Amino acid sequence: MRDGSEEEYVDYVTARIPALRRLAYLLAGDEHRADDLVQQTITTLYVKWRRACTATHLDRYVRTMLVRAYLDERRLAWARVRLVRETPERTAPGQDAGVEDRQVLRAALAQVPRRQQAVLVLRFFYDLPVDEVAATLGCTSGTVKSQTSRGLATLRRLLGERELAGATYEGSRSR
The missing domain is CATH 1.10.10.10 (Winged helix-like DNA-binding domain superfamily/Winged helix DNA-binding domain)
Structure with missing residues (x-):
């Protein structure tokens, strides 16, 4: 991307990262997996930016990419890899x-x-x-x-x- 579209991509992604992280976290239930999903989505978006930026509803297009990445994640071999023997315990809930x-x-x-x-x-x-x-x-x-x-x-x-x-x-x- 050498024309002005790279700057458009950076501006768009910068503005949408919080919403994408929120959706990814709601789907994955884990901050690290959510970050991975967002990273995968924005990387794919970068590759497809010229076509994506012409979409009528860009937010809907990107949300679809993220949800489909989430649904496809389980089919990938790395999703089944565990780096620890047991899942660490979660911290105790607050008073709320x-x-x-x-x-x-x-x-x-x-x-x-x-x-x-x-x-x-x-x-x-x-x-x-x-x-x-x-x-x-x-x-x-x-x-x-x-x-x-x-x-x-x-x-x-x-x-x-x-x-x-x-x-x-x-x-x-x-x-």
């Missing part, structure tokens, strides 16, 4: 109950199949419509709806449906 809730939700979300996890993050954390999620994942709207339903069912099972149902039921009784 919200932090603990987020950790519980993140742990449950990590157990959901990757495609369902991507659908749930895009639908509920990013509040994207079904059609946009379908375009991002390269599937039909019906697939997104079924993956959402299955993913939510798995989360309910993992988080303990009785606890969730009990909280809803008790909350409705007190009104």
Whole structure:
């Protein structure tokens, strides 16, 4: 890139890194893997910049690249390599109950199949419509709806449906 497009690329990436890291972290659940995903995405973007910068919705294009990199990551051999025998323990949650809730939700979300996890993050954390999620994942709207339903069912099972149902039921009784 010798024309002015390299400067455009640097400006775009510099502005979008925080949003890309946030999405990657929500998907991967780990800061280091999130950084790797972002690095992979912006490297691929650099290679494809001339074509990418002509996209109607550049942010959507780059978000699609990141989500697809995340979904493809498990197929790569290096994703299965562990450098330590045991996973290090996480630090204890703080006094804030919200932090603990987020950790519980993140742990449950990590157990959901990757495609369902991507659908749930895009639908509920990013509040994207079904059609946009379908375009991002390269599937039909019906697939997104079924993956959402299955993913939510798995989360309910993992988080303990009785606890969730009990909280809803008790909350409705007190009104």
